[in-house]
Amino acid sequence: MTGSAPKAKRSKGAESNGEQRSPLDRKLIAAKAMELLQEVGAEKLTMRALAGRLNVSAMALYHHVEDKDELLRLVGDDILGNIKLPDPESAPWRELFTLAVQSSVDALLSLPGLGAVLLTSKLLPNARDLVVYSVRQFERAGLTHAEAQTAYAGVHQLVLGRLFVEESKNFIPRTGPAGDNEISRYIATLRDRQSFEIALSALLDRYSSDA
Numbered sequence: 001m002t003g004s005a006p007k008a009k010r011s012k013g014a015e016s017n018g019e020q021r022s023p024l025d026r027k028l029i030a031a032k033a034m035e036l037l038q039e040v041g042a043e044k045l046t047m048r049a050l051a052g053r054l055n056v057s058a059m060a061l062y063h064h065v066e067d068k069d070e071l072l073r074l075v076g077d078d079i080l081g082n083i084k085l086p087d088p089e090s091a092p093w094r095e096l097f098t099l100a101v102q103s104s105v106d107a108l109l110s111l112p113g114l115g116a117v118l119l120t121s122k123l124l125p126n127a128r129d130l131v132v133y134s135v136r137q138f139e140r141a142g143l144t145h146a147e148a149q150t151a152y153a154g155v156h157q158l159v160l161g162r163l164f165v166e167e168s169k170n171f172i173p174r175t176g177p178a179g180d181n182e183i184s185r186y187i188a189t190l191r192d193r194q195s196f197e198i199a200l201s202a203l204l205d206r207y208s209s210d211a
Helices: 026-040 047-054 058-062 068-080 093-109 125-140 145-167 181-191 193-205
Strands: none
Touching: 026 047, 026 068, 047 058, 047 068, 068 093, 068 125, 093 125, 093 145, 093 193, 125 145, 145 181, 145 193
16 A cells, blocks of 8 residues: 555644643743743732743643642742751751751742742742751750740741741831831831841740850
């Protein structure tokens, strides 16, 4: 039997120009979402816009990521994964703990909009590793595991507050009518990194053996 061979079907993943699209996975999704976040910010990031950037349908994207909140957690966890912390037994506990906290805050603030979403009950692997690392430092200070978790919970709340203040437009100092300048000065102090560092140090003093 003669005749031309049947043409191979084009893969559903092929681009209109004939090039093969990169396989869609969470790593690629996080990378493209980070690009969009840098361009438009968290408020304007949408699943539809990201799907367009990935050249896939919105339904295909939802197959990998549940919603925008999970998308932001995915990006934030990728950012936290870039933090290189020393061995958890390699230095005094307070030094390592402070490094972990400050590094995580700086990482999350590098792309505003990630912090409050990332630090939820749905912790992804890198965020979970930071929690375990931090709790371990309180154990090294002499606390039981339960006590160490309670101690870190206090710091966790302090960090959440820091991220919220930094990211919220409601905490931008403004000058206004007579009487508002006092509040404007307070808001400026609230946003000052030093106030966070003083509060963190005071909390850690409670668990230091020389306190």
